[in-house]
Structure formats: C-alpha cells, structure tokens
Amino acid sequence: MDSNKNFLTMATAPDGALMVAGDIDMAGGPILEQALLERESELLAQGGGDIVVDLTGVDFMDSSGLRSMLATARSAAARQANLELRSVGPQIIRLLEITGTVDQFTIASRRD
C-alpha cells in the first residue's frame, strides 16, 4: 500500500487493477495520474491491455481529478485500449454525466 501524505492511497490488486482510496481532487489527481502513467508503462512493456481502476474507496472527485482521469483515458484510447472503472460511486457517476465524459471510460460496475 502506497500513500502520499494521506491524500490518496493506492494498491495493486492480484488482477492488476489499481485500487484507489481517498479524494480525487487537486491534491489527489496528480498522484493518481502519475500512478496511472506508471501502470500504462507496465502494460505497454507487457504488450498492452486495458488500465483497470477500482474506485471502491473513492467518494469524491472534482473537475481537476476528472482531468487527470481523462488524460489517462485518452492516452489509453490512442493505443486502442480502455480505462476501465470499477465500483464507481454515485458522486463520480454524476460528475461524469454533468461533464458529458461518461463515454470516455468503460464503466465496469457501479455502487450505491
């Protein structure tokens, strides 16, 4: 488990999914973006594949956090891959809908 001053906590699941806990905001967004870049490099070294992020531990995201996620989604799309989001909470779904960015991601599962 890696943490950066408690802004955001991340761990890698056995299936390679990046498990995130905390707020994806101005402070947490850049930390997540860096972790996603590293994960993308790993995937590229392994021949490609989707980036999977488990958001079970995330209850808040703002537009700055969304920008970090969008940057990764676009980078994945450029190599014909997806940014797959699991266990997406209602506040994040609402933010994606408000900003018209739902279709930039693969929403694998939602939670109440």
Place this chain on the structure above:
Amino acid sequence: MTEPITSAQTSAAPSTIGPVRLELPPLSMMSRVARLTAAGIASMAGFSIEELDDINVMVSEVMVALVEHGAQSTIAVTFEVIDDCFTVRGATDLVDFDLDHPDLALCRTVLEAVSTRHGIEGTSERAEIWASLQQQQP
C-alpha cells in the same frame, strides 16, 4: 440553575449561519480544508447528504478555479447560510485570468449543474467566484 436543553431546542437547524471566513494559502491541499469547513456549516444548517455532496463539489470547483488560475496569493473564502441558502464565495488576486480556458470552462459546467446559482465577478486584478445552493426541504 441552567435550564435543561430539550429536544425541541436542539432539533431545529438554523436557517442563517455565518459568515465564516477563511484565508487559505493557494495550495491544492487547501481545497480539502475548505470542503471540510463547508460540510460542517451545511450539516449544521440541516442540508441533506445529497445536498452536502453538491456543496462539496461547489466548494472544490471554486478552489480549483482560484488556485489554478489565480496569482498564487492568499485565497479568501467565505461561507454563509441565509434563509436556507448556502453560499460559498472565493476571491484572490489575478495575473491572467482567461474565462475561456478549457479547465475553467469545465469548472463552470460543473458549477452550473450542482448549484442553484453561481457567478464569476471581478476586475483584471482580482476575481471573485461564488456559488449558492438553496436547501430543498429545510
């Protein structure tokens, strides 16, 4: 002897609170400080969980705009509840504030959706961004 506090005295949420003022350094982590303060005030005023979610987003977007697009000087934030309407106002100095910047446009799109009213006011040297949410069932 002090009169005991009855449930009737403690159950009614105040319809007016504040203003509560913060002066925050222009750091990304301060968005969380502003959100925590806002959530405390809004729950004191009886806003619902769903409304608190929107208030958290409102406050965060105001902070994003001012921290990322301000002149890196102190950010003055005011929270107030008047007649069951929560308002956050943030102000800071400017150097170059481009209202059409895509990141600011994204902030404004989100503010438009989560607030009852919002606005950006100011001069070429200082900007104020505000957003309000009217409580649905006080």
